[in-house]
Amino acid sequence: MMPSDVREILRERLASVRGRMAEAARRAGRDPSEVTLVAVSKTVSPSVAAIAHELGEADLGESRPQELWKKAAALPGVRWHLIGHLQRNKLDRTVPLVTLIHSVDSPRLHEALDAFGQARGTPIPILLEVNCSREEAKGGFAPADLLPLAGTLASRSGVSLRGLMTMAAYTADQGQVRATFAELRTLRDQLRQATGLPLPELSMGMSNDFEIAIEEGATLVRVGSTLFEGLDEG
Numbered sequence: 111m112m113p114s115d116v117r118e119i120l121r122e123r124l125a126s127v128r129g130r131m132a133e134a135a136r137r138a139g140r141d142p143s144e145v146t147l148v149a150v151s152k153t154v155s156p157s158v159a160a161i162a163h164e165l166g167e168a169d170l171g172e173s174r175p176q177e178l179w180k181k182a183a184a185l186p187g188v189r190w191h192l193i194g195h196l197q198r199n200k201l202d203r204t205v206p207l208v209t210l211i212h213s214v215d216s217p218r219l220h221e222a223l224d225a226f227g228q229a230r231g232t233p234i235p236i237l238l239e240v241n242c243s244r245e246e247a248k249g250g251f252a253p254a255d256l257l258p259l260a261g262t263l264a265s266r267s268g269v270s271l272r273g274l275m276t277m278a279a280y281t282a283d284q285g286q287v288r289a290t291f292a293e294l295r296t297l298r299d300q301l302r303q304a305t306g307l308p309l310p311e312l313s314m315g316m317s318n319d320f321e322i323a324i325e326e327g328a329t330l331v332r333v334g335s336t337l338f339e340g341l342d343e344g
């Protein structure tokens with residue numbers, strides 16, 4: 111595929127996704143500007159990711175730290191989001207490159223990030239990943255484990271806890287998907303009460319379910335295949 115074709119397809123897909131996002135926000139009585147599109151570029155080359163950026167997509171997401179390093183070197187102006195598992199031995203190379211880590215999935219990683227942030231003297235913006243769909247293959251904090259941690263979460267000065275992230279089950283049952291997102295919002299509200307932290311962000315919704323997520327309060331949606339499917343030049 112020619113780069114010019116990729117550009118035209120991406121332009122249309124971005125406009126379509128942004129339009130659907132705005133509609134979903136309005137249906138829920140929300141201001142569309144409250145919701146940020148994180149374009150998940152994990153399946154495409156840096157050159158395709160660069161086209162998305164040139165088309166005005168400021169926020170890109172990657173799930174593997176090594177791939178994020180590679181793309182961030184090629185595309186320094188992007189606001190990078192890490193949405194996949196971060197190994198503790200990769201903190202020092204990853205943290206300086208990212209705007210937000212969505213996928214803090216264990217107390218051990220949270221603690222390591224806190225120590226790292228304290229050492230560098232600037233708190234690291236993070237979200238806690240919560241396994242609201244309760245699927246065994248998924249990582250993250252169990253919903254029931256979150257509130258008991260409120261005191262610890264509020265006292266960590268090396269991280270700036272901005273909110274919560276989740277993934278819904280891959281299912282056609284929209285009611286189940288909606289319940290997952292509603293649960294994350296409720297948990298965020300409870301955690302906000304318990305910690306006194308503002309916790310403004312809810313990262314939820316992917317290609318199949320971002321409209322439902324926005325109706326349930328998402329402030330960050332992570333959309334990959336709907337934007338990038340078939341566009342990799344290899």
Ligand SMILES: *Cc1c(COP(=O)(O)O)cnc(C)c1O
Pocket residue numbers: 150152173193194277316317318332333334335336
């Ligand atoms: C890959 C990925 C996405 C994007 O998924 P699509 O279904 O391709 O939109 C979102 N969030 C996470 C955590 C991912 O790993």
